[in-house]
Amino acid sequence: MNPLIFAIGGKTPKIHKSAFIAPGAVICGDVEVHENASIWYGCVLRGDSNKIVIGKGSNIQDGTIIHVDEPSMGGVPTIIGDNVLVGHKCMLHGATVEDGGFVGMCATMLDGSLVKTGAMLAAGAFLAPKKIVPAGEMWAGMPARKFRDLKEGEDKAALMGAAHYVEEAKAHRKALADQ
Known part of the structure; x- marks a missing residue:
């Protein structure tokens, strides 16, 4: 089973060869989808109404769904920066x-919400529209609120996770090619 990648509405996905x-x-x-990014099993990235960007070295883990509304409906793009870790089933x-x-x-995460550099949105959290998780904080709950300040080094967890997933992607690419 190959990934399903297709144009719609005159827009074609642009996927870096190393992704x-x-x-x-x-x-x-x-x-x-930029350099060394990874989109894992069962993910759906539906850019039929607005733009979706996945930055360099970022990973979108299994079962995650990313969508956007049309700008005419007040929709904004989904932008994932570089070296971001997005967990399973987000x-x-x-x-x-x-x-x-x-x-x-x-x-x-809903429309206009933001997780800043060096911030964490906890597993299972619900970040309402236009809410911002500031750098150095972990937000959790439904709705998400500040849970605590991050401990020293925790703000780098995504960077370590992203680097790990770049290597995982290489191993999976090789295993699939060997089939």
Whole structure:
């Protein structure tokens, strides 16, 4: 099973040759996937209404869904910066995660929400529209609120995770090629 990548509305995904797109992923429309980024099994990146950008070295883990609304409906792009870790089964809709941001498993981010560089959105958290997780903080809960300040070094967790997933992607690419 190959990934399903297709144009819609006159917009074709742009995927860097070094990016890993796992079998079973669906990517359509106005989507950019940059160098060494990885889109894992069962992900859907639906750029049929607005732009989605996945930065260098970032990973979108298994089962995550990313979508956007049309600008005419007040929709904003989904922008994932460089070296971002987005955990398994997340939902990102018109959201932004800055370089080195961390989004835990099963978290939801809605329109205009933002995770800053060096910030963490905890697993299972629900970040309401236009809410901002500041650098150096972890937000958790439904709705997400400040849970605590990050401990020394925790603000670098996404960078370490992103580097790990670049290597994982290489191993999966090789294993799939060997089949």
